[in-house]
Amino acid sequence: MRITYIYDGSLEALLTGVFEWFERKPGPVQLRNSNLHQPDAFLEEFTVVADRAKADRVWSALQKKLDRGWMRRIYCAFLSEQPDVQQHLFDLVCYLFQNEKGAENNFGNEHVLAVSQSAKKVEREKHRMEAFIRFQETAEGMFYCGIDPDFNVLPLISNHFRKRYADQQWIIYDLKRKYGLYYDLSTVEEIEMELSPEALKPNVGAGILSGKEELYALLWKDYFNSTNIPARKNTKLHVQHVPKRYWKYLTEKQP
């Protein structure tokens, strides 16, 4: 019978869980997020309490085993927020500590493969956000965009936008996870805003936008249309590259 480890969904708790597992070695573990958990009289349970010191020990031990690419993969897979991936992540970390250095290259192992494939999906979503975010300039000169990405990619895109848009103030707000990034011309901060339900859209209303915004949005739509070659129309390829769920962000796709 698998023992159930209940944790709060944070990376810290997951790593603490690994620490606790090696203290006890209880065999295979079922990982369960505390807000999804329903107590079961016939199952053995163990509640993992996130412990910074224990998590840090596991993380730095991992750093000794893995290169930077793999550390990033582990972080990305965690940001996918999916329960089955968290389970693979837990099993992968245990597997890595039980084997010699280099075990992360065993792509025949299901946990190695699942984590690296999930990390790839998260990186793809990150890249899509870097591509599909469209800022709108408000009257105060703030560049704003609201997003609801499949995975929690804000921590991954922060650097990209900070380096790129160093001379303008901007906000990227995750409407689903209810937090955002705000750049004030020197640093990026995490912010939380009180938004009314009608503000929960990628595009804000015309009322608060800068005067030039409408012109450039129009010019961009014009450009998008004139650069198309009708003789080569290929809708399937178009939708494959820009899946419909992202159209709501795109200025060029707005009527």
Added chain:
Amino acid sequence: MSERIREKLNILADAAKYDVSCSSSGSNRKNTNKGLGDASSSGICHTYTADGRCVSLLKILLTNHCIFDCAYCVSRKSNDIERAAFTVEEVVSLTMNFYRRNYIEGLFLSSGIFKNADFTMERLLKVVKKLRLEENFNGYIHLKTIPGASEELITEAGMYADRMSINLEMPTESGLKLLAPDKSHQEVIDPLTLVQNQIVQFKEEKKLIKSVPKFVPAGQSTQMVIGATPESDKDIMHTAAAFYKNLGLKRVYYSGYIPISNDSRLPVIGTQPPLIRENRLYQTDWLMRFYGFNVNELLNDANPHLDVDIDPKLSWALRNLQYFPVDVNVASYKMILRIPGVGVSSAKKIVQARKFGRLRIDQLRKIGVSFNRARHFMQCADTPPQLRDYQSTQIKSFILAESESKYKKSTNNQLILF
């Protein structure tokens, strides 16, 4: 004011769209002094047009006035179309404002030739200098080199651009002479060589002195028009291979000719652009650059044309069955890469994973091998024993029977008699 700029943008974006180069990758330019922009080394495609091509740069002509009369070009002198020209300020403000809204990665600036080559190159140079020096713009700039412009102007432009390119247009000299009697391949090769030599020289100096500025960090590219003149696939790819080898190009683009003229030397208007052929040429290009194939293996006198119904890698494998089946648990990376249905990332994973034990079919499938195709050409730990050898025609029919080609509709335009 805004009406006029809209009109200009429509004309000059429309005229620039036949240049298929879209890449914004390969540059390592960093944002300096809190300016705008920071090149992304992998490039970013910000959107895709309805024809499925990526849009990463604001691709426009400075003007579509041109003193040349090349039959394949929409901006040729004799063509009766609307003409327009941007001012330097207009291009700069469009680029800056589009970039600020995360619409684009940068600017792709080309131009028709007005007055002469030097005059045109000077105007292009003015735009990039204003962007880099006055606006502190660090995004990607792809600049056309104007053949015939002076060495000083071209070298100066290279100090500000990330990529430079000149289009070869027709894959062979004879094809070019037919459609553009004023032009020659040598006119393209000379400036490409000039820039390439400078790139090498700057790189050498950079090794010794750290402060040497960047010079065309994303390299050079060129483009060939496919299907306007009767070259074989062999001619095209051998020309491309020579350009990759001799001029160190980053990319060669193949652009299926879209009929835009009633000239009797060209396909008539309304002819479908050769999209499958274009696709097969790109596949061959990839095999040359990433799969270790030599162009002679894929296209030679015995096989001057690529197959339409199957891709060039499968077609090579079917012609060379003596190399197969390849045992993925012992073969070299180079050989695994040649198995149809195995790509670069699968091949790398296989080589890593087999150190931990002999690989099985289910593992290969999960790794990402397209097994239905690959199984005819490989062996692994649990491959069932095969009692007879199949002919290449039989293998081809097995693969075609179980795969759904995206081009199925268009390959059937040949009449079937029996």
